[in-house]
Each structure stands twice: as structure tokens, then as C-alpha cells.
Amino acid sequence: MxxxxxxxxxxxxxxxxxxxxxxxxxxxxxxxxxxxxxxxxxxxxxxxxxxxxxxxxxxxxxxxxxxxxxxxxxxxxxxxxxxxxxxxxxxxxxxxxxxxPYLYQDLFGANHIERFEKGIHREIYRYMGAHPAAVRGCMDDTDILWDVTEDAVKDDAALLYGTHFAVWAPNAMRVSVVGDFNGWDGRRHPMMRQGDSGVFSLFIPGIGPGELYKYEIKSAPQKVTMKTDPYGFACEKRPANASIVTNLQEYRWNDDKWLAKRSKRDYTKEPMNIYEVHLGSWKRQQGTEDGFVNYRELARQLVQYVQEMGYTHVELLPVMEHPLDESWGYQVTSYYAPTSRHGSPQDFMYFMDTMHQAGIGVILDWVPAHFPKDENGLARFDGTCLYEHADPRQGEHPHWGTLIYNYGRPEVANFLTANALFWIEQYHADGIRMDAVASMLYLDYGKQDGEWVANMYGGNENLEAIAFLRDLSDVMHERNKGALLIAEESTAWPKVTEPSTVDGLGFDLKWNMGWMNDFTTYMQTDPLFRKGRHGMLTFSMIYAYSEKFVLVFSHDEVVHLKGSMFAKMPGEPEEKYANLRVAYGFMMAHPGKKLLFMGQEFAQETEWNEKQELPWEQAEEPDHRALQQYVKALNTFYQEHPAWYETDFDAEGFEWLSSMDADHSIITFMRYDAKKEERLLVVCNFTPVTYENFKIGVPVAGKYKEIFNSDQISFGGTGCINARQKSAKKIPWDGREYSLTISVPPLGMSVYRCVPTDTTTATVPSKRGSARTGKTVKKRK
Incomplete structure (x- = not known):
């Protein structure tokens, strides 16, 4: 030299x-x-x-x-x-x-770093991670074109095509991009720390979509780990876990009309009947090693089925990449990547697009409450507790074996907020259902004394998580009109569905876990003893308007030895089907939006197993088929009658007629549409006893025509229906001036359309204790 x-x-x-x-x-x-x-x-x-x-x-x-x-x-x-x-x-x-690659420097941009460090870069995913790009010039005179295809720049000799990589690892000694392109040798492409920030970046010429890569992070002289890209758009299929360079701009969407319509909708006054689906077990591909069906084929089959059954939305258990099938997707390692079990990101975009073109909304389950400890994931990402708290009393869920996000760190909150926006804005999701919100809100959730750290005021509220949720709801609603945030929140935390301006959390909807637990317990009780638990049937109306609720029979109810909905029901098979009919009927008539987990619509007999396809052969058996047809008819009825959805969150849309007849386990109530033009009388009998000449109080004089009955023979019932129109008589009953005499089917739900003849009839306060004179004619065995 x-x-x-x-x-x-x-x-x-x-x-x-x-x-x-x-x-x-x-x-x-x-x-x-x-x-x-x-x-x-x-x-x-x-x-x-x-x-x-x-x-x-x-x-x-x-x-x-x-x-x-x-x-x-x-x-x-x-x-x-x-x-x-x-x-x-x-x-x-x-x-x-x-x-x-070191000819091309400072491409990330100081303004992006500044916004990221403040936690307010809403589209940080456009710059973090791996992005196919092209550069012109070099050093200080370099321009970069983000997210372009190689074909788009091949005719311009001045442009150099490659991929720009960026990752946040502030405490790392050194970060390198490794992959097949450099023999997975961390010496070849060390990344450049941007100033004194925690962001590392590097443009590598010649790298394009399809390349496998990871980040090799050296956190100490003898400590080197390989990490999957937190912002990676695609991953290998498990058990492999390398990220894959992907250009999301290659897909051409065809759902503009759907998105335009969604932005103008008032979800509170529209039907929302959600079919909850685990893609990996809804259908399986026979004759293949792992059985997973491609997103495109799933779209074709699921669209057809959902349309036929009359659902308005599907809700997908987490599709974000996860290593463990048994986690059902709730232990995510790659938040920005749809799982490769079912295909590529473009395949999943096709799935979403197809749903929208068919008029079906898609809600995605999302898990910002915790993440797994997998070595390739977010845990100790740069050798330190970066995404999680260092103190295990703050940073770990002792029962789940997972880590808790440090919501007070701006870059972590930014990672999560941008991720929720990403699925709405890049994959056109119609809503995000946030899992385990209660575990975020309470510092002592699932913990004993000495296992948690109080907040600055000595309380158990997670103030940083609350701030994160409010910020997310504010920015989501500002940027995406019509997109929904739904909370699975199992406590009585106030104002979950109120905006942050009134100290709410800002969610649009909340799962009604109280109703689910109470009503499921009630339905599991032998009908002979249900009168002793009558309050569990009616209690939900005490708080029905305290939040904007979704009534759910979710996946959580059919796992961990709880049994399927069919198995939960008491009695012989005939009674089990009847119990399901009245249970589903009551749910659809009760105020609140609706959700039912897959397989329960045809009375799957066995508990759900994520490794097996739904037992579709059962749906072909007469009794199961009859229940499936009942659910289909019920879903259609729901969409056709505004009284069952327009006033879900307006107390004027519901009126108890009889809520305290525990002896008969019968309840009656009215549902009204927003203009009180449609008036529907609902009668539910939770015993296997048929009543003829059963008297019920009604709010007004008029004609009452039965328009739906769960006991139709075609649904598997006994055929106890009221074929003729009924006229209310001026005989006081249930504290009402008028009453009807009807036949009440066993374990049945029936609906009557009311056409008043005297809308000025006064309502007499109910004494709720009047005797019944209905004649018992049959008890099912």
C-alpha cells in the first residue's frame, strides 16, 4: 500500500x-x-x-x-x-x-425520524422496513423513489433499482441486513445509524421483491441475534421466519365504490351481523402437507357462503403472522405481515377486495395488548427491553407467558398506532377488533399483590395505555371515516365507546361480555331450574345503553373444554336444537350488533379445533341443516326489519312488556325503528312447554300478525305457530290496557308485526306480578 x-x-x-x-x-x-x-x-x-x-x-x-x-x-x-x-x-x-450501497446516504429523512421519536408518524411503515425503491445520483445529491417496481424504472439509465431497509434499534452496537443475497453474512451490509437516533437504514442496489432477509443485531461484543423485521410486509411460512421483500403497491384494487359508501355510513343505524372466522380451520385443503387454503380460494368460498347465510360482515381471527398455530393468531411476531399460511400479501388483498365487491365488510382481530417471547421477534429486540418494560412486574403477563408493550415509549406507541392504520388504509379493512383491552387498562390485570407497579397516582390504571388508546381512536376516526374500532373489554370500565373529548376511550363498539356470560349460563341451565336464574336473562337491559354493544357468541365460548354451543345446551338432541333456536332468536332481537362464531350456525357438535376443518358433513344431516336454514332465515329477517337494528343504541327502540315472569320463563318486549313506523312484538319461551291461549300485555290496540316463528317444522320445530292475525282486546294485562291471546311455542321465539289502531293508548305502569292463565298443552321430552 x-x-x-x-x-x-x-x-x-x-x-x-x-x-x-x-x-x-x-x-x-x-x-x-x-x-x-x-x-x-x-x-x-x-x-x-x-x-x-x-x-x-x-x-x-x-x-x-x-x-x-x-x-x-x-x-x-x-x-x-x-x-x-x-x-x-x-x-x-x-x-x-x-x-x-454506501454511495447512497441519508435517504430516510430527518423529518421522519423526528415525527417517529415523538410518536406521531402515522405512516411510519412507508419508511421503516424493506421498500423496493430507485435512486438517482449519489451522496448528498441522491433522490429516492419509494415503492416502485423494477419494470417502472428499467428504461431510465439514471435510476438504480434496489431496496431500502430501515429499522429501529437504538441500543444496538451494530445492525446489518442479511439474506441470501449476501450469504447471511452480517459483515457485508452493516446499516448506517441516522445521526444519533435509534434508526438504522441502508439502500442495497439490486435487491427486489421476493428476497429473504433478516436483521443481524450485535448488542454486545459476543451477543449477536437474528431478528425478523418488525415492519416487514411478508414472512416465510412457519417454522421459518425470515422476512420477505414485498411491494404492496403492485396490487390494483377494485373496491372504490365500497369504500366511498362506507365513509358515509352510520353504523349505529345499520344492520351488523358478523360471522367470526378462523381461516385456517374454516376450510382445509385436502391432500396437502399443511392443509391451508389460499386466500383467493377462501375468498371465493367464503363470499358465497356468507352471502347465502345473510351475514353483513366477517371478522377474522388474527391474520398477522404468528409462529404457533395453537395461538390462533393471538401471539403475533410480524404485525405488518398477513400470515403466509394462506399465501402472499397480494393474495390477502384479493381476499379483502373480493369481500368488498360482494358487499361484505371485513373486521380484523388485532392484538396490541401483548406479544410473545420468540427470539426472532420483538422481545429484547436490540439486546434491551425495547418494546417491552424492563421491570417484569410491568413487562410480563404471568399467566399468558407473554410480554406487555411499553405504551409510554413514543416509538412503541407509534409502531402500534401506525399498524392499526396500516390494516385499514393499506388492506382496506373495515374495522379493528382489539383483543384483551382490559389487560391493557389495568396494571394489576391477572396479577397478585407484589406482581405489579402502581401508576404515578398510586392507582392500578395504566395511564400510558389509556393515552395510547385515545390517540389511536382520535387519529383513526379523523383519517378513516366509517372504519370501526371494537373493544373486547371484560370489565365495567366506563365510557369505552365514548369519544376522548368526554374522557372516553373512543371505541365505536364493545363486546358485551357480561351478556355473553350471563345468557350462556342461563341457557346451560336445565329449563326446569331456569326460573331461579331469570335475572340472568333480563339483567343485560339494565346496562344495555351504557355502551354501544355487540352481542357475541365468539370463539372464546367454544374452546378449552367449554364445548360447542350445541353441547352446552341441556336435554336430548331435539331439545338442544330448540334451545339454540330460541337462544339465537333472542340474541338477534336484543338491542346491540351481533356476532356468531363459525360452525355454531349449523350446531357443530364438537368443540372447535384449530387444526381441523369444520365438520361440514354435519351440516348435511337433516337436524343440523334445519338449524342452519333457521339461522339463514333469522339473518335475513334481521336485515329486512329496521326495528331490529336502527335503534340498537337508543332506549326509545326497546320496551319491556313482561320481564319478570320467572315461573313460565317467558319474556315479551317491543322493538321499534327510529321513526316508530315499525313495531315488532317479540315473545321468547325458555321452557319446553307449549302454551295455548296464553295472554300477554301489549302497548297499543291494533292488529298483531306473527311474521317469524322459530318453531316452524322446516326449522326442526313442532309447528306451533299463530297463522291468523290477532287483534288486541281491551283486557288489562301485564300492566297494559290491552292484551293478546296467543299460542306460545316450546323453547321458541316468535315475532309479531303490530299495526296500531289507537296510537294514543296510554301505558299503564306494570305491576309485574300478574298471574298467568295460559293452558299448558304439551311438554317436550
Whole structure:
């Protein structure tokens, strides 16, 4: 090596490069303006010789080897840095021409870092992670075109195509991009720390969609880990876990009309009947190793089924990439990647697009409450507790074996907020159902004394999580009109569905876990003893309007030895079906939006198993088929009658007629539409006893026509219906001035349309204790 070149070398910095301990490699690698010219240094491990070729002239310059590990240097004449390539020669005689990634610096942008560090970069995913891009120029005169395709730039010789990588790892000693393109060698592509921030970035020419990669993070001299990209758009199928370079802009959407309509909707006054689905077990691909069906085929089959059954939405158990099938998707390692079990990101976009073109909304389950400890994931990402709290009393769920996000760290909150927006804005999801919100709100959730740390005021409220949820709801509703935030929140935390302006959390809807638990317990009780638990049937109306609720029979109710909905019901099979009919009927008539987990619509007999396809063969059996047809008819009836959905959150839309007849386990109530133009009388009998000439109080004089009955023979019932229109008589009953005499089917739900003849009839306060005179004619066995 020439003495002049030797004197220009920073040998300590070179040693840091060779030993992979440099977080600002651009201080050594690439071109540097020095006295006497341009010093160019490259590190090509394994190379024995290297030449530099100027792109502008084609002239070659022989480089001197400054370290046997593969460091080379050359001093170019002049003062202007121009683009070049490196021709590396190896001991076996092979040669490779390489682009130098350190010609292209500071592409991330200081403004993005500043917003990210404040926690307010709503589209940080557009810059973090791996993005196919093209650059023009070099060094300080470099322009970058984000998320372009190689075909789009191939005709412009001035553009260089590649992929820009960026990751947040503030406490790392060194971060490198590794993949098949560099032999998974962390020495080849060390990333550049952006100033004194925690963001590392690097543009690697020649890398495009389909390339596998990870981040190799050195957190201490002897500590190196390989991490999946937190912002990666795609991953390998488990058990492999490398990220995959992906360009999400390649898909062309066709759901503009759906999105335009969604932005103008008032969900509170529209039907919402959700079919909850686990894609991995709804249908399986027979004859394949793992059985997973591609998103595109799932879209074709699911659209057809959901439309036929009359659901308005599907809700998907988490599709974000997760390593463990048994977690059902609730232990996420790659929040920005749809699971590769069912195909590519573009395949999932097709799924969403197809649903929307068919008029079906899609809600995605999302898990911001905790994350798993998998070594390749977010846990101790840069060698420290970066996404989680360092104190295990704050950072771990002892019962779930997972880690809790540090919501008070702006970059962590930004990661999550941007992720929720990402699924709405990039995948056109219509809503996010947030899992385990209660565990976020309470610092002592699932913990004993001494296992948690109080907040600054000595309380158990997680103030940082509350701030995160409010910020997320504010920005979501500001940016995405019509998109929904739904909370699975199992406590009595107030104002979950109130806006942050009145100290609410800002959700649009909340799962009614209280109703689900009470009503399920009630239905599991032998009808003979239900009168002793009558309050569990009616209590939900005490708080029905305290939040905007969704009534759910979810996946949580058919796992962990709880049994399927069919198995929960008491009695012989005939009574089980009847119990399900009245249970589903009452749910649909009760105020609140609706959700039913897959398989329960045809009375799946066995508990749900995520490794097996739903037992569709059962749906072909007569009794199961009859229940499925009942659910279909019930769903259709629901959508056709505004009284059952327009006033879900308006107390004027519901009126008890009889809520205290525990002896008969019969309840009656009215549902009204917003203008009181549709008036529906609902009668539910929760015993296997048929009543003829059963008297019920009604609110007004008029004609009452039965328009739906769960006991129809076609549904598997006994055929106890009221075929003729009934006229209310001026006989006081149930505290009402008028009454009807009807036949009440066993374990049945019936609905009557009311056409008043006297809308001025006064309502007499109910004494709720009147005797019954209905004649018992049959008890089912």
C-alpha cells in the first residue's frame, strides 16, 4: 500500500468494520472527500483483489488491500464524487461486479425520524422496513423513489433499482441486513445509524421483491441475534421466519365504490351481523402437507357462503403472522405481515377486495395488548427491553407467558398506532377488533399483590395505555371515516365507546361480555331450574345503553373444554336444537350488533379445533341443516326489519312488556325503528312447554300478525305457530290496557308485526306480578 494512502486510513475505524462493531459504517465505507482526492473504501469479505470502475467513463482503478479480511481502498483524483461499481475477484478465479450501497446516504429523512421519536408518524411503515425503491445520483445529491417496481424504472439509465431497509434499534452496537443475497453474512451490509437516533437504514442496489432477509443485531461484543423485521410486509411460512421483500403497491384494487359508501355510513343505524372466522380451520385443503387454503380460494368460498347465510360482515381471527398455530393468531411476531399460511400479501388483498365487491365488510382481530417471547421477534429486540418494560412486574403477563408493550415509549406507541392504520388504509379493512383491552387498562390485570407497579397516582390504571388508546381512536376516526374500532373489554370500565373529548376511550363498539356470560349460563341451565336464574336473562337491559354493544357468541365460548354451543345446551338432541333456536332468536332481537362464531350456525357438535376443518358433513344431516336454514332465515329477517337494528343504541327502540315472569320463563318486549313506523312484538319461551291461549300485555290496540316463528317444522320445530292475525282486546294485562291471546311455542321465539289502531293508548305502569292463565298443552321430552 502506498504511504500516502496508508496515512489517510483510520485504522481503528477499519478494525470496527472488520469486527462488525461499527454503527456509522459510512464514516469509513464508501467515498470520502480527503486532501488530494476522493478516498473510496469497501469491505468485501472473501475477496482477494478489487477494482473500482467509474460508471461515467468506464475507467478502472486498482484498489489496495488494507486488511486481509477483505478491506480495499483507492484514492481517486478530483474533487467530485461520481457513481462507480466494484469488481471483486476471489481466490477461485471468479469475479463479481458490485454496487456500493454506501454511495447512497441519508435517504430516510430527518423529518421522519423526528415525527417517529415523538410518536406521531402515522405512516411510519412507508419508511421503516424493506421498500423496493430507485435512486438517482449519489451522496448528498441522491433522490429516492419509494415503492416502485423494477419494470417502472428499467428504461431510465439514471435510476438504480434496489431496496431500502430501515429499522429501529437504538441500543444496538451494530445492525446489518442479511439474506441470501449476501450469504447471511452480517459483515457485508452493516446499516448506517441516522445521526444519533435509534434508526438504522441502508439502500442495497439490486435487491427486489421476493428476497429473504433478516436483521443481524450485535448488542454486545459476543451477543449477536437474528431478528425478523418488525415492519416487514411478508414472512416465510412457519417454522421459518425470515422476512420477505414485498411491494404492496403492485396490487390494483377494485373496491372504490365500497369504500366511498362506507365513509358515509352510520353504523349505529345499520344492520351488523358478523360471522367470526378462523381461516385456517374454516376450510382445509385436502391432500396437502399443511392443509391451508389460499386466500383467493377462501375468498371465493367464503363470499358465497356468507352471502347465502345473510351475514353483513366477517371478522377474522388474527391474520398477522404468528409462529404457533395453537395461538390462533393471538401471539403475533410480524404485525405488518398477513400470515403466509394462506399465501402472499397480494393474495390477502384479493381476499379483502373480493369481500368488498360482494358487499361484505371485513373486521380484523388485532392484538396490541401483548406479544410473545420468540427470539426472532420483538422481545429484547436490540439486546434491551425495547418494546417491552424492563421491570417484569410491568413487562410480563404471568399467566399468558407473554410480554406487555411499553405504551409510554413514543416509538412503541407509534409502531402500534401506525399498524392499526396500516390494516385499514393499506388492506382496506373495515374495522379493528382489539383483543384483551382490559389487560391493557389495568396494571394489576391477572396479577397478585407484589406482581405489579402502581401508576404515578398510586392507582392500578395504566395511564400510558389509556393515552395510547385515545390517540389511536382520535387519529383513526379523523383519517378513516366509517372504519370501526371494537373493544373486547371484560370489565365495567366506563365510557369505552365514548369519544376522548368526554374522557372516553373512543371505541365505536364493545363486546358485551357480561351478556355473553350471563345468557350462556342461563341457557346451560336445565329449563326446569331456569326460573331461579331469570335475572340472568333480563339483567343485560339494565346496562344495555351504557355502551354501544355487540352481542357475541365468539370463539372464546367454544374452546378449552367449554364445548360447542350445541353441547352446552341441556336435554336430548331435539331439545338442544330448540334451545339454540330460541337462544339465537333472542340474541338477534336484543338491542346491540351481533356476532356468531363459525360452525355454531349449523350446531357443530364438537368443540372447535384449530387444526381441523369444520365438520361440514354435519351440516348435511337433516337436524343440523334445519338449524342452519333457521339461522339463514333469522339473518335475513334481521336485515329486512329496521326495528331490529336502527335503534340498537337508543332506549326509545326497546320496551319491556313482561320481564319478570320467572315461573313460565317467558319474556315479551317491543322493538321499534327510529321513526316508530315499525313495531315488532317479540315473545321468547325458555321452557319446553307449549302454551295455548296464553295472554300477554301489549302497548297499543291494533292488529298483531306473527311474521317469524322459530318453531316452524322446516326449522326442526313442532309447528306451533299463530297463522291468523290477532287483534288486541281491551283486557288489562301485564300492566297494559290491552292484551293478546296467543299460542306460545316450546323453547321458541316468535315475532309479531303490530299495526296500531289507537296510537294514543296510554301505558299503564306494570305491576309485574300478574298471574298467568295460559293452558299448558304439551311438554317436550
Amino acid at each position: 502506498k504511504q500516502r494512502l496508508y496515512d489517510l486510513m483510520d485504522w481503528e475505524a477499519i478494525e470496527a468494520i472488520v469486527y462488525s462493531e461499527e454503527d456509522h459504517p459510512q464514516r469509513v465505507l464508501g467515498p470520502q472527500k480527503v486532501k488530494g482526492g476522493i478516498l473510496v473504501q469497501v469491505f468485501v469479505p472473501g475477496a482477494v483483489k478489487a477494482k473500482l470502475r467509474l460508471k461515467s467513463t468506464g475507467r478502472n482503478y486498482t484498489m489496495d488491500q488494507s486488511d486481509d479480511a477483505g478491506m480495499f481502498a483507492v484514492l481517486l483524483p478530483g474533487k467530485t464524487i461520481t457513481e462507480y461499481t466494484i469488481i471483486a475477484s476471489y481466490e477461485d478465479g471468479s469475479k463479481v461486479e458490485l454496487e456500493d
